[in-house]
Amino acid sequence: MQSTYRTSPHACYSIAWSPFHPHRLAVAGAANFGLVGNGRLLTLSPQGIDQAFSTQDGLYDVAWNELHENQVVGGSGDGSIKLWDLTVPDYPIRNWHEHGREVFSVDWSNLQKDLFCSSSWDGSIKLFTPDRPASLLTIPAAQTCTYAALWSPHQPGVVASCASSGLLTLFDLRVPNLPSSTAPTPGPTAPATPALAVPASPGELLTLDWNKYMPHVIATSGVDKNIRIWDTRMVGQGGSVGGVCTGSLAGHQYAIRKIQWSSHRADVISSAGYDMTCRIWTTQPSSPGSSSQLYVHNAHTEFVVGCAWSFFDEDVLATCSWDQSVHIFRPPFPPPRR
Amino acid sequence: MRSSLGVAPDLPTASSPPAVSWERREVYARSASSDSVRDLGEVRKMRMRSTGDGVVIFKMAQSRLSQLTSQISTSLGVGKAKLLIPYDNDVVIVAAKRSAITKAKKGGFKDTCPEEILSGVLRAVYTSVNLDPSLIEDVAVGNVLPPGGGASAARMASLHAGIPNTTAVNTLNRQCSSGLAAVNQIANEIKTGQIDIGIGAGVESMTKGFGPQSLPTEWSEAVLSNQEAADCLIPMGITSENVAKEYRISREAQDAFAASSFHKAAEAQQAGKFREEIIPLQVKWIDPKTEEEKIMLVEADDGIRGGVTAESLAKLKPAFAKDGTTHAGNASQVSDGAAAVLLARRSVAKKLGLPILGKFVAAVAVGVPPRIMGIGPAAAIPKVLQKVGISKDDVDFYEINEAFASQAVMSVESIGIPFEKVNPVGGAIALGHPLGATGARQIATGFSQAKKTGARIFVTSMCIGSGMGMAAVFVNEQ
Numbered sequence: 001m002q003s004t005y006r007t008s009p010h011a012c013y014s015i016a017w018s019p020f021h022p023h024r025l026a027v028a029g030a031a032n033f034g035l036v037g038n039g040r041l042l043t044l045s046p047q048g049i050d051q052a053f054s055t056q057d058g059l060y061d062v063a064w065n066e067l068h069e070n071q072v073v074g075g076s077g078d079g080s081i082k083l084w085d086l087t088v089p090d091y092p093i094r095n096w097h098e099h100g101r102e103v104f105s106v107d108w109s110n111l112q113k114d115l116f117c118s119s120s121w122d123g124s125i126k127l128f129t130p131d132r133p134a135s136l137l138t139i140p141a142a143q144t145c146t147y148a149a150l151w152s153p154h155q156p157g158v159v160a161s162c163a164s165s166g167l168l169t170l171f172d173l174r175v176p177n178l179p180s181s182t183a184p185t186p187g188p189t190a191p192a193t194p195a196l197a198v199p200a201s202p203g204e205l206l207t208l209d210w211n212k213y214m215p216h217v218i219a220t221s222g223v224d225k226n227i228r229i230w231d232t233r234m235v236g237q238g239g240s241v242g243g244v245c246t247g248s249l250a251g252h253q254y255a256i257r258k259i260q261w262s263s264h265r266a267d268v269i270s271s272a273g274y275d276m277t278c279r280i281w282t283t284q285p286s287s288p289g290s291s292s293q294l295y296v297h298n299a300h301t302e303f304v305v306g307c308a309w310s311f312f313d314e315d316v317l318a319t320c321s322w323d324q325s326v327h328i329f330r331p332p333f334p335p336p337r338r
Numbered sequence: 339m340r341s342s343l344g345v346a347p348d349l350p351t352a353s354s355p356p357a358v359s360w361e362r363r364e365v366y367a368r369s370a371s372s373d374s375v376r377d378l379g380e381v382r383k384m385r386m387r388s389t390g391d392g393v394v395i396f397k398m399a400q401s402r403l404s405q406l407t408s409q410i411s412t413s414l415g416v417g418k419a420k421l422l423i424p425y426d427n428d429v430v431i432v433a434a435k436r437s438a439i440t441k442a443k444k445g446g447f448k449d450t451c452p453e454e455i456l457s458g459v460l461r462a463v464y465t466s467v468n469l470d471p472s473l474i475e476d477v478a479v480g481n482v483l484p485p486g487g488g489a490s491a492a493r494m495a496s497l498h499a500g501i502p503n504t505t506a507v508n509t510l511n512r513q514c515s516s517g518l519a520a521v522n523q524i525a526n527e528i529k530t531g532q533i534d535i536g537i538g539a540g541v542e543s544m545t546k547g548f549g550p551q552s553l554p555t556e557w558s559e560a561v562l563s564n565q566e567a568a569d570c571l572i573p574m575g576i577t578s579e580n581v582a583k584e585y586r587i588s589r590e591a592q593d594a595f596a597a598s599s600f601h602k603a604a605e606a607q608q609a610g611k612f613r614e615e616i617i618p619l620q621v622k623w624i625d626p627k628t629e630e631e632k633i634m635l636v637e638a639d640d641g642i643r644g645g646v647t648a649e650s651l652a653k654l655k656p657a658f659a660k661d662g663t664t665h666a667g668n669a670s671q672v673s674d675g676a677a678a679v680l681l682a683r684r685s686v687a688k689k690l691g692l693p694i695l696g697k698f699v700a701a702v703a704v705g706v707p708p709r710i711m712g713i714g715p716a717a718a719i720p721k722v723l724q725k726v727g728i729s730k731d732d733v734d735f736y737e738i739n740e741a742f743a744s745q746a747v748m749s750v751e752s753i754g755i756p757f758e759k760v761n762p763v764g765g766a767i768a769l770g771h772p773l774g775a776t777g778a779r780q781i782a783t784g785f786s787q788a789k790k791t792g793a794r795i796f797v798t799s800m801c802i803g804s805g806m807g808m809a810a811v812f813v814n815e816q
Contacts, residue, residue: 036399202727223409255409274410
């Protein structure tokens, strides 16, 4: 499987594999590089572009419903979040307009499959369930842009987020008295106290991901061009600050926009960045001296802003870029040691 | 598969109007046929038609663009901007003064006890800003060699300096970084709210203290069985040779660095650039020729030598190993001197109308292998820069202690700092290195030089015997 899809005239912003169909993908895109203009949700299959839905403002992230094979949620530049059913043409079946600014990430929980969360440049993280017309919970996560919020794939109710302050923050929704508000973004609020705050970067943190095999391991990256691996085993009752940096991967020449751990290998992570490359790394090089960088995909001709590992085909990666293309390929690196 | 949701899937709810109007969809269909990105101006016109509010959209696009630009600019400029903002709870430097640094056993302070030099600088920092000394809550003094940790001597110096007995005093010893460690201690006390105003200082009389008497006569064999523990006893000169060998710092590079230190210091001294930071002190001095006791005003560093060149240094014999590269001319001088830094919380300084030289941002100490202790700054500087979120290029100049040219060159090269940014008025090779005083001395020098050049951010750093390094970041606001 090695293919390229054109998404013209929309720059891609994010890509996600269907958890139900091995070869189905959803792509979020936006006209004019997302600065101004429409957004576009596309679904891709081996036959090409399956379906397309338009939005008023740029679409910045997508996530598949973990319970319904035909539902996709998307976060838009106007602060709205839309849920589409692929069997229903043209319009989303739900629209939540609660965020005050650009919604930059949406993530569906694979443990509590009725929940998804969003994060926005307004600083907040919101929790939604498709049945409800309003959000279930608003966490004022940061006073600055919260670029991403992701559910832990291991523990229900734990959300990690990263913000332009350089902080990686973990919120444990099981802890009572989590400072929150259900009102739709009441202006600047004092940030909620996270279960753990990790000063992970001197610059803006644009992306993070939970390791799929090691419950305490989170990778972060952003403007400082380094991917840092964190052991977050210090999660306490709230208010703890710390985290142990167990590794750092350097090589990108500009900021990194998206990282994702492999679905199949605990030590492999991919990163997409403004240097127009997607790189694949291992945190456990075969020998101490050898490079941790396994492969550089440099076929894109614009910022690479999304990357996603297939759930069904081992070592198959999809990348998407502002060059209005999606690449799906199997990076040539050694088979896993077993 | 149809949606199983409770809402009718094909009917948007009242609160969710159609995402795209039909008019807009036509526009989209037209443009979708073209492969090129649509013209931004056209889109703006379209948006203005459909929403009637082009200004808002233009502002939104601008804000998205600036967000993006900040992400791809290579320097982490945000960190620097954040650093320069004055906050009311900042720890600020109100005054920083030093004594002259004089040659041990020969120079101006050869007959002066360290507590007297210390008293001089303590008095100078608070009188120079007309501060009521009873408002000073704590004094920390870094010193390395004095017996008993210099604890009583420092307390005596503080009392003699006119600071009342209600002000607390302690000494501390983190070897060559003691002066900085003392400032760091006071800064942290201010940060945590334990005190509002304090003095971090450092002093050393290497005339009185330097030599075998400053070391214990025996060591535990059990502890010495640990190789790194045993390495802590390697003479400093040998650690310098180790650094030179391991990192291939040539004799020529060291001599050139040392000559440049002498040259810069001599030039600065001639131009009167040290006058502002130095407090002249009147002390007794015995003329070695006539053995006559005189009163002497010590107001200038006496270790600085003009006319030193790399060629003249090349003639000196290595001091520690026959095939070595370290010698008297490219190592720090053995000296006497003291320095003091008056710190306060910004809100308190403003309330009292005290001058503010700048702010103390952060300091870190790190460990390195004891056998190559000189590489301390190479480890400490990147760490402190990372902590405060700035890059090495955001720093206008560095005061890196020149314990030895070998380790200074290694540190500067390994971090990748241009040599022009290092020790603009010379360092310990030319000025001298009174161990406990150096950390505070660099701060006094840093602020006085930053005032002249308008530099905004500077870093001070030094290596530390037994294998450590310390570095601190300061913002100049003069």
